[in-house]
Amino acid sequence: MTWHLPLVPAGEPGAELTAGQDGATIRRSVLPGGVRVLSEHMPGLRSATVGAWVGVGSRDETDGHHGSTHFLEHLLFKGTRRRTAMDIAEAFDAVGGEANAATGKEHTCYYARVLDSDLPMAVDVIADMVTSARLDATELETERGVILEELAMTDDDPADVVHEEFAAAVLGTHPLGRPIGGTPETIKAVPRDAVWEHYRWHYRPETLVVAAAGGVDHDALVEQVTGALRAGGWDLSGAVVPRERRPEVVADDEAAAIPAEGVELTVRRQVEQANVIVGSTGLSVTDERRFTLSVLSAALGGGMSSRLFQEIRERRGLAYSTYSFASGHGGVGTFGLYAGCAPAKVDVVTELLHAELDRLADGGITDAELERSVGQLQGGLVLGLEDSGSRMSRLGKAELVFGELLSLAESLERIRAVTVEDVRELAAELAARPRSVVRVGPFGD
Structure with missing residues (x-):
């Protein structure tokens, strides 16, 4: 990654420290296993936003897996080995925080905004979701209905329809031409095993970027992320390098x-x-x-x-x-x-x-x-x-x-x-x- 901000010695291996704007400080660390952690400390801010970015989007779906990326955005909130769906919801509601997720054509982000004192909790819950989702079969079938209703809502909005059809018209059968959320046909057809395979293949240390901004201490954030990912069973001992960015020219x-x-x-x-x-x-x-x-x-x-x-x-x-x-x-x-x-x-x-x-x-x-x-x-x-x-x-x-x-x-x-x-x-x-x-x-x- 190229850093255009002026570099300052970081004081620790694998980290870079930069001077940001308005007195903010931006730092970046690459953990063993390839996980990247970036932070921007904003002086005087009592809140923080943290996001777990996974380098997978609807573009990456293969035959039999179409719709899996959007499915995962929903299912990661439905429970892990340590938490139920209610536990996840209560964790953020109890501190007045906000948690959500967004699926794109090339990446997925799970994020939360909380008080700076509650950032360790937010990191732990989001890391738990990313590493340890259960993808329970019953919950999957329930969420299948929810996603179909979401797609129906989109189909009822002609402005959404014209933009999706335009992408398909211009890009044809290119993977980027597919709708991000899938279609009713693909959502109905994709089995739990395919969603699980998609999850296990793409949700890995080398694809993960954790970014946080606000009242954030970078060293503490790195420690929290490392501990939470290891608690979720991820192996961070290897020297795996981060996944490279997508080619700038289409194949x-x-x-x-x-x-x-x-x-x-x-x-x-x-x-x-x-x-x-x-x-x-x-x-x-x-x-x-x-x-x-x-x-x-x-x-x-x-x-x-x-x-x-x-x-x-x-x-x-x-x-x-x-x-x-x-x-x-x-x-x-x-x-x-x-x-x-x-x-x-x-x-x-x-x-x-x-x-x-x-x-x-x-x-x-x-x-x-x-x-x-x-x-x-x-x-x-x-x-x-x-x-x-x-x-x-x-x-x-x-x-x-x-x-x-x-x-x-x-x-x-x-x-x-x-x-x-x-x-x-x-x-x-x-x-x-x-x-x-x-x-x-x-x-x-």
């Missing part, structure tokens, strides 16, 4: 799964509003041009002064919500323009989405738009790091996703370095890629 077989041409797709739902996305493949999560893409997206559809908002909502009154978005992953990403409108206006709105992307590609943005977009991104970045949860996520993603930890100053510098020409060149490249259109709404034949 040939994965690349072949991505459609070479744009896809036109209409999904019929009896709803009051049509939802439409126009877009294509984007940039990988580690592409150096990701800062340029952020500026491009801010100017095109990132706020009330953006081109999409001004043209589609303010001038024409065709939509309440319209924006652009980008999602980056290992080796590939997506980029799209969204709008929700009256079904009768969907063709006009779709044409405007195309037109605004083409206009940006042809003429670029103005100096005023660049300045406004850079200011918007800088403010959002700084404000987004005002709480321990966001800083914990920053550490986890730096280790698992980016492979580098940029200081706030360096991140701001990279945003400010984007030029008008950078934006125009990237817009032209994106506009030239095969473009897909996905609509969800009450359309006839």
Whole structure:
């Protein structure tokens, strides 16, 4: 991992100590077995957020295991060898804490926010869940019904549907094109043995990153994590190295799964509003041009002064919500323009989405738009790091996703370095890629 913050001697093997922003201190240690522990001590904060990041997501599921990653997110809260599901719930409720989990396409995170004095408890409970989940067959069947209801809720929201169908349209049969939560068919079909195999294969020391921010003492955190993982039966005596980050270029077989041409797709739902996305493949999560893409997206559809908002909502009154978005992953990403409108206006709105992307590609943005977009991104970045949860996520993603930890100053510098020409060149490249259109709404034949 590359550390861009100034290094300070750590005083112990396998650890790095860095100076963070606002008087915060960031440290990183690699434990025997490959577990990585990162912390950011934020002076004066009486709370802390800790997360156990596992380098596995829906992208990693193989045939017969589809849906297992999301299943595990639920099942790890349903009991371990030492705790029942009620024990886990009571542990956090008794101290006014919050605990939750999130599944992504490339990683899963189990996290909790508690008072700093309760951090040892949070570490112990989350480590217990990660190492010692029982995956009880009865609980699995109960949770199968819960997950099916969750998927049904998602399917009832046309905005969720259009985004999932857009990813599938752009990425085709690539593993990233699958929905994170699985489908009703895969959730109904996956057996307990497959979920157990998925758990035992992916939940291992070399895939685990523990990140904490707030009122955190790094040395104490390392000791707590080590003790909790050993109590869960993990062997931390070996010299196993952490699992490497995902390749920055997709493999040939994965690349072949991505459609070479744009896809036109209409999904019929009896709803009051049509939802439409126009877009294509984007940039990988580690592409150096990701800062340029952020500026491009801010100017095109990132706020009330953006081109999409001004043209589609303010001038024409065709939509309440319209924006652009980008999602980056290992080796590939997506980029799209969204709008929700009256079904009768969907063709006009779709044409405007195309037109605004083409206009940006042809003429670029103005100096005023660049300045406004850079200011918007800088403010959002700084404000987004005002709480321990966001800083914990920053550490986890730096280790698992980016492979580098940029200081706030360096991140701001990279945003400010984007030029008008950078934006125009990237817009032209994106506009030239095969473009897909996905609509969800009450359309006839």
